[in-house]
Amino acid sequence: MVALYIFVCRLKMRNETTTYMLNLVVSDTLFVFSLPFRAFYFINRQWPFGNALCKISVALFYTNMYGSILFLTCISMDRFLAIVYPFASRTLRTKRNARIACTLIWVVLLSGGLSASFVMDTTSYTNNTIYCFENYSNLQWKSKVSKVVVFMTTVGFLIPLMINFICSMRVLQTLRHPESINRGGQLNKAKILRMIVVHLLIFCFCFFPYNVNLVFYTLVRSQVITNCTVESVVRTIYPIAFCIAVTNCCFDPVIYYFTSETIQNSIKRKSYAVRKNTLNTTIDNSVNNRNYSMNKITSLKAKFIIEESTI
Template identity: 55%
Template structure:
């Protein structure tokens, strides 16, 4: 595996990343600004009935938009290779990036768990799946991602060399060894590994529930909607987040010299910018997912002002229908409504 002296003389050239970042960030800024502003407008002004999933989606769109607002500064920096905006704004842009990446994964996980509860345990979960609890969970997610983002950005100070100022790069090996490697491991476990396991587990349990003959006869055509939202949801993780976080782990190992191998360092430095760009595209994908997989989101674009969005929730087929005695019908109304709301609000 080579040694430290070999690692110190390893010549790597990842300068291609500047033009790549500048080009991708430009596309993400335009698409992300338009689509996420439209999404927040729909969630805030066109959907009158606030369900648990709507709360998660609103926070996800807000997280995406915060990141998009910092992109003009990043675009200027990468095309000019100079950061003239000062150290505080450098820290803010770094925090916004980490908040978006890991906030997106956590909010998508919240939606996945909410879907799991509504489909697999529609009646038992009716006391858990409330708007108040959803708001508390979102507050917890924001505290968690902001804490991790701010901790990492403490080291994103600007450095000036040869009349050029860098931002959020060029950390020394000692910082990687003592601080950044530990922060990276914490972020990877809490922000990626645990959410990925939860998403895969919830999706597999939902699929197992759909395979039951009794459930299939009760769900009917909604089975296709559930399958579609699971496929799209898992695809986001596999395409946007798995490559980036896998390479990030290797990148942290070579930068902290836990692995001193020149070939691996070149490999990590080459793939890291590419996977990072793919990860940032998630804020462009999310609004399209809202539209193409949520019937209520689609209808909100053309409903008339005097109609309430809640009426659409009532007309959609619930995820689960159980033949209950009349005495229990009213007690289970809320649980069935939750299942219906989930399908109309979050069909992924």
Template identity: 35%
Template sequence: MGDSKTGNATYRCIFQEDFKYILLPVAYSVVFVFGFILNIIALYIFIFQIRPWKVVTLFMFNLALSDLLYVLSLPLLAYYYSKANDWPFSEPLCKIVRFLFYTSLYCSILFLLCISFYRFLAVCYPIHFLQWGHIRYARITSITIWVVIIGIQSPILYFVSTSHMDDSTICHDTASIELFDQFVVYNTVTLVFLFCVPLTVLLACNSFMIYVLVTPTVPATQASKSKRKSVKMIMTVLVVFITCFLPYHVTRTLYYYYRKVDTAPCPTLDAVNAAYKSTRPFASLNSCIDPVLYFLVWRFRLVRNRRRNMTERES
């Protein structure tokens, strides 16, 4: 990549990133195809086949909606990277695509957090769950998440811009040289409140849930088997969340930091840049995995309800 200046730091580094012109278009295209189909199917099931909606259903519907909006931002990005960073569209469309990308990403993270927190209340604090586990509060929470995330991500429309380099038009995912320092501050705030805090809460809630579920109470029964399945589901959600989002946010933060400081040698900056670009597909992959988790949760609930009905009939 050509000359880049941020604050007092001037970089004249050539990034060895030809790999991203293959990796990102292929990854984004695959995620778009599978993510679009799977989330459309999930939304169809939520709208036409699940009645009445419970709190988890409402959060899953919003999660599927945010994942769908996320994958809709990928075709233009896939085309852009396949053309080796040449954006043939307008600057407003560049801003909208980047805004949609990040808005949907963080909505997905917060709705995953809501699902985990709701289950945490149901498992660990059933009395509070009866008080706060009403679908009215879930509706208010869902609307609040959309409004807050759209508000927090709106500066993207200000920071993101296009520029011309040689015969190409670059659609930046950061900011211009003059605004880069401000962008780093903004990114740090969003990182803390939209990723670090949700990650901490999710780890705490799920860890405590696992502790409660694995603590022996009575001899092994059908209920204890159900608890083991719940623990497996919780562990799966944790692994998916950490694998998809943690590497991306860590490498992105390091990339912004090393671009900002004036002591980073070119090989270090190149390595961090390569790591950041390589972890982008992981964040995108979550929009394909979420619908599979919906199916597993839905199937688990159906089996549990059938067993409960059979037990009631036998008694």
């Protein structure tokens, strides 16, 4: 919610990167609304909220996870174009094209997530217990669920993973060019390397375990793999990988900060304004109480004038 406030109310300048980030914030926020229902379900192992809310909860989870993957991929591609092809990509890297890309992603996410959750029977009944998106029969896994998983994993994870990796490698190759080795270039290089590391770490940590385990889980449930040891390991890892995938909502604000100088400057301006008000109050009190010398007050003012010019 803080990130949403900054994007909507604090940022005066928006570019294509902040457009992707704003959509990432919306995706995270929608998913967070479904977390209380999921928390209740996993604690009580009972879903009392009805079939429709189960379908919506399932759709929001996959919309968030694969939406995060696709929006992060857009950010990676935008950074790749800006660094590797800075002049040729000017006409391509526009806010209008970013909005078009985000619209297409939302169409794919909502049509895929909602259609998959509403076509399939997301609730199941065992011993008077209602499960949400669990305990499918092996027949259901073979006929419907396995096909949905193959599509989601391929389009929503494998292809974006390859794009992110290729874009990052190309950016790193570009940074090795001699013309980028100067004082200004080194500073920019450090920032770009930091962005790439943070981006790839979050991407791999959050999404790799769940999607890889989901493939093996599907093979086990579809009885393609019948080894009992593999089945036991996959079933044990599944809820852990699920929780790790959900943590992308916690790590996304790190990406907002480290990949956007606009956000950093906005936070710095806010911090500067608070400290300036504190300084003015301190000076007023000091003058009234004669606790500070004029040299001390002048020094404090000079410090904030310099800081203001840098911001």
